[in-house]
Amino acid sequence: MTDTAVAPQVDEKAHGVLLSDAAADKVKSLLVQEGREDLRLRLAVQPGGCSGLIYQLYFDERMLDGDGVVEFGDGVEVIVDKMSQPYLDGATIDFEDTIQKQGFTIDNPNAQGSCACGDSFH
Template sequence: MSTVILTEAAAYEVKSMMEQNGMPDGYLKISVKGGGCTGLSYGMSAEEAPAENDEILEYYGVKVLVDKTDAPILNGTTIDFKQSLMGGGFAIENPNAIASCGCGSSFRTKDVAGTPENC
């Protein structure tokens, strides 16, 4: 079982977004895919139901899905939502990431390099 932590601020924002999009009972799926300058990038999507290979976690009333193949890469990752004068956004802190690109949108781990693209 993996541990992806959704902070209270992130959960509040996800709940609000799900309700605005007519999915109050939906799931937040956290995923990893190849790409970006460093090789891997995060994905976040709203899903109506878990897939067969998904682990289900729950934080502050938000159901979170993590595909079992992505779980080792995401284990220990914290997802927060931060507000600033420039607006708000999700912040992802992954203790498994050993390198990330300058813009912060891609990363790689010790064991998984992914498939880097030109930025």
């Protein structure tokens, strides 16, 4: 990863997920396109895929009991639910925009392995 992570503003309900500068910029751009300031980026882990667990990354207006939230400046917040936090502690969300690939990526030091397609992990 060539991009640096944005310094989070941590509160008492924090999680250990980081957001790169490129990802924060892309999230902010998407929020401006949506015209909504009440949305946050939610990262979750769900059962599924070839290796047992899959990532879910989407905008959410809800705050659920036990959610951890960290603001990464300029109104960009990342939410992680209580059950997903142990699987995602230390993970970094990045955004790649190259001729070969465009999209969000998740670098997770807790993943012991992944499937060939890269959509799931264990």
